[in-house]
Amino acid sequence: MKTVSVEHAVRIIPDGASLMIGGFMGVGTPERLIDELVRQQKRNLTVIANDTALPGRGIGKLINAKLVSRTIASHIGLNPETQKQMIEGAMAVDLVPQGTLIERIRAGGAGLGGVLTPTGVGTVVAEGKQSIDLDGRTYLVEPALKADFALIGAFLADYIGNLSYALTARNFNPVIATAGATTIVCAEHIVPVGLIAPDNVITPAALVDYLVANG
Amino acid sequence: MEAQEIIARRIARELKAGMLVNLGIGIPTLVAAYIPKDLPIFFQSENGLIGTGPIPEEGMADPFLTDAGGRPVTAVPGACTFDSAMSFALIRGGHVDVTVLGALQVDASGLLANWMIPGKMVPGMGGAMDLVTGAKRVIIAMQHTAKGKPKIMNKCSLPLTSARRIDLLVTEMAVIAFPEGRATLLESGPGISVEQVIATTEAKLAIPNKVPQMMI
Numbered sequence: 001m002k003t004v005s006v007e008h009a010v011r012i013i014p015d016g017a018s019l020m021i022g023g024f025m026g027v028g029t030p031e032r033l034i035d036e037l038v039r040q041q042k043r044n045l046t047v048i049a050n051d052t053a054l055p056g057r058g059i060g061k062l063i064n065a066k067l068v069s070r071t072i073a074s075h076i077g078l079n080p081e082t083q084k085q086m087i088e089g090a091m092a093v094d095l096v097p098q099g100t101l102i103e104r105i106r107a108g109g110a111g112l113g114g115v116l117t118p119t120g121v122g123t124v125v126a127e128g129k130q131s132i133d134l135d136g137r138t139y140l141v142e143p144a145l146k147a148d149f150a151l152i153g154a155f156l157a158d159y160i161g162n163l164s165y166a167l168t169a170r171n172f173n174p175v176i177a178t179a180g181a182t183t184i185v186c187a188e189h190i191v192p193v194g195l196i197a198p199d200n201v202i203t204p205a206a207l208v209d210y211l212v213a214n215g
Numbered sequence: 216m217e218a219q220e221i222i223a224r225r226i227a228r229e230l231k232a233g234m235l236v237n238l239g240i241g242i243p244t245l246v247a248a249y250i251p252k253d254l255p256i257f258f259q260s261e262n263g264l265i266g267t268g269p270i271p272e273e274g275m276a277d278p279f280l281t282d283a284g285g286r287p288v289t290a291v292p293g294a295c296t297f298d299s300a301m302s303f304a305l306i307r308g309g310h311v312d313v314t315v316l317g318a319l320q321v322d323a324s325g326l327l328a329n330w331m332i333p334g335k336m337v338p339g340m341g342g343a344m345d346l347v348t349g350a351k352r353v354i355i356a357m358q359h360t361a362k363g364k365p366k367i368m369n370k371c372s373l374p375l376t377s378a379r380r381i382d383l384l385v386t387e388m389a390v391i392a393f394p395e396g397r398a399t400l401l402e403s404g405p406g407i408s409v410e411q412v413i414a415t416t417e418a419k420l421a422i423p424n425k426v427p428q429m430m431i
Binding site: 024025026027028050051053054073074075076077078083086095097098099100102103106117118119120121122123124125155165166167168169170171172173174175202 | 263277280296336338343349
């Protein structure tokens with residue numbers, strides 16, 4: 001684990017990278033990393049996240065700046081700019097049921113090939129997908145998802161990178177922390193080792209590659 | 216009384232002590248306002264909270280305590296928070312007793328369309344497909360018609376949400392259940408006759424001998 005400036009952290013990310021980004025309607029999104037991605041004008045990004053927040057907030061800032069060429073998300077309904085770019089064909093959007101999306105990411109991070117889920121059977125979500133009958137029930141085969149980078153918004157990070165989260169800002173964060181080839185963390189507070197009790201560590205430091213320093 | 220209030224009040228009567236309940240956005244959210252204060256019910260928000268409480272008083276909002284729409288909420292005693300994988304294990308795994316969701320259309324067999332209008336409105340399904348597939352009981356809250364046009368159809372013209380049928384449909388004009396995949400009128404709305412329900416419903420309804428008016 002290395003502690004780096006936000007500028008350095010984003011320099012590591014090349015144009016065209018795939019990014020899993022934590023947050024739910026912007027809550028729990030590492031806002032400083034987003035702002036720096038916009039400042040450095042990283043282009044042609046693939047974003048994998050629950051949603052694209054609102055225009056001007058969280059992932060919405062990347063969409064506004066037209067830095068995203070593909071989005072994989074469960075909901076874009078509260079961001080008209082995402083819908084506009086999708087309809088104009090400027091950005092590809094794959095809509096995935098929320099429970100399927102998080103399980104595909106979990107599978108990716110856990111070394112599994114994918115998951116079997118009943119969600120989506122009998123709907124357009126099933127089109128073109130393999131299905132399997134098991135114990136009298138039909139399941140879709142949903143492949144695992146991984147990304148080049150996982151961008152995490154934590155509440156507490158200790159000096160070696162153990163993380164904990166606050167209330168509903170946890171959401172996708174601990175799951176995507178397992179599924180990015182490189183994991184970059186922004187935390188609300190950076191605290192001495194030992195201050196997060198072992199039982200309260202949600203993301204082990206072993207999963208964290210870069211911690212963005214304050215300032 | 217406004218249509219939305221009739222629907223929310225009627226659905227509130229379906230919720231019992233000890234239930235874990237997920238409310239969707241729109242009319243479903245209003246249901247929480249009509250639960251008796253001493254009734255121990257926990258509301259789940261799919262962004263990772265059981266024990267969602269009312270909107271905080273002014274100046275008391277926490278940016279990290281929000282509902283699935285990103286709006287500030289409070290948490291009741293006994294509340295807990297968790298990540299999205301746990302949230303959908305609860306939902307898909309059959310641990311949520313009741314989900315109340317909005318709808319665009321419901322068909323005569325109880326199939327639901329509530330997440331997109333091709334070419335017009337493509338917000339994404341969010342958690343709706345998982346909720347309908349996995350919750351123990353699915354209750355739909357919707358206005359009976361849209362600009363005078365029926366929303367309870369022979370067959371949904373819009374993309375379906377799940378292959379799983381809903382359990383109960385509550386509108387301001389009717390309460391409809393789907394025993395054996397057949398739309399059956401259980402109650403008519405306040406001041407609404409059975410004939411008025413039939414006239415505003417495209418789907419053929421099974422009509423029992425006695426159809427009481429909704430108690431709200």
